[in-house]
Amino acid sequence: MATKNVDVLIIGAGPGGIFCAYELIHKRPDLKVMIVEKGRSIEKRQCPKRTTGKCVGCKPCSITTGFAGAGAFSDGKLSLSPDVGGTLPDILGYDAATKLINESDEIYLSFGADKSVYGINKEEQIRDIRRKAINANLKLVECPIRHLGTEEGYKIYSKLQEHLTEKGVELKFNTMVEKILVEDGAATGVCTSDGETIYAKEIVSAVGREGADWFRAQCEEIGIETKPGTVDVGVRVEVRDEVMQSLNENLYEAKLIYHTKTFDDKVRTFCTNPSGEVATEYYEGGLAVVNGHAYKSAEYKTNNTNFALLVSKNFTKPFKTPIEYGKKIAELANMLCDGKILVQTYGDFKRGRRTTDERLARNNLIPTLKDAVPGDLSLVFPHRIMVDLDEMIQALDKVTPGIASEETLLYGVEVKFYSNKVIVNKDFETSIKNLRAIGDGAGITRGLQQASANGLCVARSILEKMS
Numbered sequence: 001m002a003t004k005n006v007d008v009l010i011i012g013a014g015p016g017g018i019f020c021a022y023e024l025i026h027k028r029p030d031l032k033v034m035i036v037e038k039g040r041s042i043e044k045r046q047c048p049k050r051t052t053g054k055c056v057g058c059k060p061c062s063i064t065t066g067f068a069g070a071g072a073f074s075d076g077k078l079s080l081s082p083d084v085g086g087t088l089p090d091i092l093g094y095d096a097a098t099k100l101i102n103e104s105d106e107i108y109l110s111f112g113a114d115k116s117v118y119g120i121n122k123e124e125q126i127r128d129i130r131r132k133a134i135n136a137n138l139k140l141v142e143c144p145i146r147h148l149g150t151e152e153g154y155k156i157y158s159k160l161q162e163h164l165t166e167k168g169v170e171l172k173f174n175t176m177v178e179k180i181l182v183e184d185g186a187a188t189g190v191c192t193s194d195g196e197t198i199y200a201k202e203i204v205s206a207v208g209r210e211g212a213d214w215f216r217a218q219c220e221e222i223g224i225e226t227k228p229g230t231v232d233v234g235v236r237v238e239v240r241d242e243v244m245q246s247l248n249e250n251l252y253e254a255k256l257i258y259h260t261k262t263f264d265d266k267v268r269t270f271c272t273n274p275s276g277e278v279a280t281e282y283y284e285g286g287l288a289v290v291n292g293h294a295y296k297s298a299e300y301k302t303n304n305t306n307f308a309l310l311v312s313k314n315f316t317k318p319f320k321t322p323i324e325y326g327k328k329i330a331e332l333a334n335m336l337c338d339g340k341i342l343v344q345t346y347g348d349f350k351r352g353r354r355t356t357d358e359r360l361a362r363n364n365l366i367p368t369l370k371d372a373v374p375g376d377l378s379l380v381f382p383h384r385i386m387v388d389l390d391e392m393i394q395a396l397d398k399v400t401p402g403i404a405s406e407e408t409l410l411y412g413v414e415v416k417f418y419s420n421k422v423i424v425n426k427d428f429e430t431s432i433k434n435l436r437a438i439g440d441g442a443g444i445t446r447g448l449q450q451a452s453a454n455g456l457c458v459a460r461s462i463l464e465k466m467s
């Protein structure tokens with residue numbers, strides 16, 4: 001069996017893994033740094049659905065795996081506030097998290113990110129939006145956004161791949177880490193799907209949501225302490241751009257939080273895509289969940305804005321598998337729609353009846369997800385989630401009238417698996433020595449900028465230990 005020795009082994013080439021490798025190799029060019037990634041190199045990441053409109057169920061999925069992880073084909077919205085996208089402020093403190101976010105932002109800029117920032121210099125308009133939000137019992141979270149755009153984001157990550165290779169980081173693609181090796185309470189290396197054993201002084205798990213299930217199983221096997229996390233379940237809403245015009249122009253991404261009257265559940269808006277497209281994202285096992293993105297170039301712009309409405313569910317003892325809960329709901333929608341995404345008009349959602357092809361064809365609003373199947377979300381979501389979504393839509397309508405129109409489209413299921421928070425200290429060390437966990441897969445972050453910043457700071461902790 002082939003073996004190899006490196007100084008730092010990073011599992012996963014998402015933004016967390018990339019920025020960790022970047023910082024390590026810049027500060028210590030003498031280190032042997034290796035990233036093992038189960039997906040493809042960025043130039044080989046091609047999603048057939050993007051040209052044919054049909055998903056052929058690639059394994060592994062090119063949308064979520066490969067260099068740049070879930071970031072490669074994302075909308076590339078970089079949240080510049082530590083209030084958004086993860087728990088770095090809780091772990092490192094607000095000021096330290098802010099500084100790290102600024103530093104990772106500088107790296108994106110140096111690789112060609114758009115210099116404009118949305119959500120600043122519009123104080124009067126934002127005050128007006130906040131006033132309407134308060135009137136509707138919604139909380140407006142302010143977060144400046146740098147928008148890379150899907151195609152520009154892809155180019156930036158392509159340059160980063162080239163840069164890391166030039167600097168001597170070893171990138172091993174199409175290879176899954178199957179097992180983390182532990183001796184006397186310390187991680188010593190990993191076994192990969194091609195039969196190689198790679199020994200490392202330090203291991204960083206940066207596996208993203210795609211690898212969260214695998215990492216949870218590893219945690220159980222090797223005794224890494226975790227605590228149950230949150231699962232966010234809901235729908236992607238699609239409306240005409242006109243309905244969202246004021247929010248889009250002044251904030252780009254309006255982050256609004258509501259606590260519902262009936263159940264006091266937290267519902268939030270997430271990932272707004274002005275003039276964008278609703279998209280299907282596939283998880284391991286072919287589970288189809290809904291997402292959205294927007295292209296920067298005018299050629300690909302649509303007339304519709306989409307955004308997610310997510311209900312946050314926290315579970316208590318004895319339940320320990322929130323990821324499974326979210327998946328079961330998504331599976332129900334998949335089952336009803338032959339593995340595709342379900343779409344329902346808000347009018348039919350309120351009446352509790354299925355949207356039909358005929359009624360959808362009569363709608364003024366044309367769905368941008370062409371293969372979505374008209375259906376009935378009440379056959380998918382528990383009553384509580386249906387009520388939460390309805391109350392949120394009605395509250396949003398007071399801020400941006402038109403959201404609660406009969407023709408508004410609701411696509412299901414959007415689900416974010418932030419499960420399994422790995423217990424880490426401020427150096428992101430797990431309870432197993434020499435093994436650190438970062439990014440979305442550890443339940444620490446849930447966005448590009450915090451995942452990238454997390455990569456930077458874990459690298460600095462490693463460098464300090466090695467100095």
Ligand SMILES: Cc1cc2nc3c(=O)[nH]c(=O)nc-3n(C[C@H](O)[C@H](O)[C@H](O)COP(=O)(O)OP(=O)(O)OC[C@H]3O[C@@H](n4cnc5c(N)ncnc54)[C@H](O)[C@@H]3O)c2cc1C
Binds near residue numbers: 011085446
């Ligand atoms: C469609 C879409 C749109 C998004 N849009 C935005 C946005 O606009 N703004 C924003 O801030 N965030 C967005 N996100 C979220 C963002 O992409 C993630 O928060 C971010 O990529 C997390 O980075 P990460 O490094 O933690 O994990 P990931 O990017 O998920 O990368 C993890 C990598 O680890 C690899 N991996 C997993 N397990 C193994 C294993 N066992 N062995 C080897 N490799 C493994 C995976 O293949 C993957 O490449 C979007 C996500 C998606 C899917």
